[in-house]
Amino acid sequence: MDSPCAELVAVEVYANGARWTLLVGLDAGSPRVGVVRTRPRGAPAGVLAQRLRRDLVGARLEGVRASADAVCLEIARDDERLTLLVDGRLRTPLLAVLGAGDRVEWCAHPRALAHAGGAVGAPYPLPPGLTDAPRESREALERDGALLAERTADARGSRLRVALRRAARRRLTHAERKLRAIEADRARVAEVPGLRHDAELLLANLREVPAGAREVRVLDWALDPPATRTLQLDPAEGPASAQASRWFRRAKRLERGEAVAAERASRTRREVEALRSAVAAIDALDVRAAREGLDEALEQIATRLEALGVVLDREAAAAPRRRRADRPRLPYRRFVGSGERDIWVGRGPEDNDALTLRHARPQDLWLHCRGRAGAHVVVRLGRGEAVASELLVDAATLAAHFSSARGEQTVEVSYVPRRFVHKRKGAPAGAVVVDRDKTLLLRVEPRRLARLLESERPAT
Incomplete structure (x- = not known):
C-alpha cells in the first residue's frame, strides 16, 4: 500500500501466484483503475501512505465497485469489513477508509470531507451508481495502469525539474551577488594611488593643520597646472599625522586584498558560468519527450549541481511541495572549518547579541577581533571538548576578516568559552x-x- 504521488494510490495484490500493483487514480471527475507489474517510483512514504499501510497491509481485497465518478475497494481485515473510497465528485477528490455502516474511520482530506457534509465517525453517503466493476480484460487493465504510471512519472519528473531549477537559480543568484561584491572590493584598489598621494600631501603640510581642524587646504603640485585642494579630516581620529598613517595603512590593506579578491573572483566566475549552464540544461529538458531517459537526465543534472555546492534532497524534491511555515531568520552566517566543523559569524551588532546570548551554548568557543569593531564568531563544541588548533585558526581568520581589521596582515583575536561572555544592562x-x-x-x-x-553554506 503506497501513494507514489498525490494523484495516485498503489495497492500490491497477489492473485494466482502473481504479484500485481493495483493503481487507483485520484482524479477529480473520473477516477481510474489499472494494474502494472512494477510499482511506480515516487515520493517517500508520507502520512497518507503510512496510514494506509497501517490499516490495510495484509488485508484481503474482496472486490472493486465503481461508478462514473467514484471507486470503492472492498477489503476484509480479520473479521472486519473496510472500504477504501475515492470520491471524485469533489474539487479535491476524497480518499477515505470506511468501516461498519459506512462510517468514516479516517480521511486523507478533512476539508473535502467537511465540504461534502461528512465527518469522521459519521456515515458517509456513498456516490450513487456504484456497481461491481466489470471483469475487464488484462489488456485493458494494463493499458489503464500504464497511463496512470506514465502520468505519475510525468508529475514526479516535473516536480523534480522545478525543484532542481529552483535550487540552481537560488545558488546562481547567491553566486552572482557574491561576484558583484568581490568585483566592488577589487574596484577599490583604484583608490590606492589617491590615498597614498593624499597622505603624502598631508604629511608635507602638517605645520599648516591647526589642532582639531576638519579640513586643510593644500597646494597639489601633481595637478596640471598645480592647484589648491581641500583634504577632509576627522578630529576624532587624532592628529593629522595619525590620519595620514591611517590612509597609508588602508592603501596597503587594499593592495594586499587584491590577490585574494582576484582568486575568489576567478573561482566565483567559473561557478556562475557552470550554474548558468545547468539552469539552461534544466530549461531545455522536456519531461514528456524525455520520458524514457528522464531519470538519468535529471540525475546527471542533480550530480552537476551537487558538485557546485547545491544542497539537494532528491526524494523530497520529487514529492509534492507542501506549504511550510516561514523559517525564522537566523542571526549568523555559516562557514565550514577544519574537520567539517561549523563556524557561525554574526551578521551585525544586534545579530551578534542574538548569536552570542541565544544561539551559542556555554561550552561553545567565542571569538572576536581584539579592540576592533566586528562580528562575534562561534565554534560549536561538545561538553569538555577542546578546540583543534586548525579549527581555532580558521575561526580567528573569519573573526579578523569580518572586523574593522580586514586586510591587515597581523591581527589579535580574543577567544574564550561562551560562558565567560556577558552583556551589561x-x-x-x-x-x-x-x-x-x-x-x-x-x-x-x-x-x-x-x-x-x-x-x-545556508545557515541552519
Missing part, C-alpha cells in the same frame, strides 16, 4: 564583557581565508 548592541579570554596573534593567510569564504 543598557550596553549598546554587540557590546559585551569578556572574562578569562586568551589572545591569538593571527597572521592572516590569504589561501586559508579564500577557502573559508568559499565554504559558506
